[in-house]
Amino acid sequence: MKTLASLAAVLTLAAAGAASAQEARIQWNDLDLSTAAGADAFDARLDAAARRMCRDARRPGSRIGDHAFCLSAFRSEAIRQLPGTAQVEYALSRLPVVEA
Numbered sequence: 641m642k643t644l645a646s647l648a649a650v651l652t653l654a655a656a657g658a659a660s661a662q663e664a665r666i667q668w669n670d671l672d673l674s675t676a677a678g679a680d681a682f683d684a685r686l687d688a689a690a691r692r693m694c695r696d697a698r699r700p701g702s703r704i705g706d707h708a709f710c711l712s713a714f715r716s717e718a719i720r721q722l723p724g725t726a727q728v729e730y731a732l733s734r735l736p737v738v739e740a
Contacts, residue, residue, distance in 0.1 A: 664689040666718060673722075674729035682730065690714040 666685050672678035690711045697710030722730060 664693050664714070664718075668722070668726065672729075673726050674733055676733055679730055679733040686715060686718050689718075 666682075666689050668682055668685070671681050673682060693714055694707055694710035697707050719727060719730065
C-alpha cells in the first residue's frame, strides 16, 4: 500500500506539544492523480489529515495559534513527499482546462 509517511518535520515546526510526535498517513495508491476526480479525492484525504494534525497548531516560537500556517505547511510537505511522477500527474490535473 502506498501512503505518504510521517509529516513529522512539518509538525515539529508547526504544531505544539504532543502533536509534533504524531504521524499522518495518507493513502494515494488507489487514486489516479492524473484525473481531476483522483486529485480531488487526494485533496479530500489530505485536508482531513491536515485538520486532524493541525488542530492545536502554533507558529514556531509563539503561543499564538496559527492553523492556516500549519495547514499550508502540511499540504506542501505531503505533496512534496509524493513520488516524482505522482507529483507531476497531480500538478497537471490541477491546471485549469482551457477550451479553444
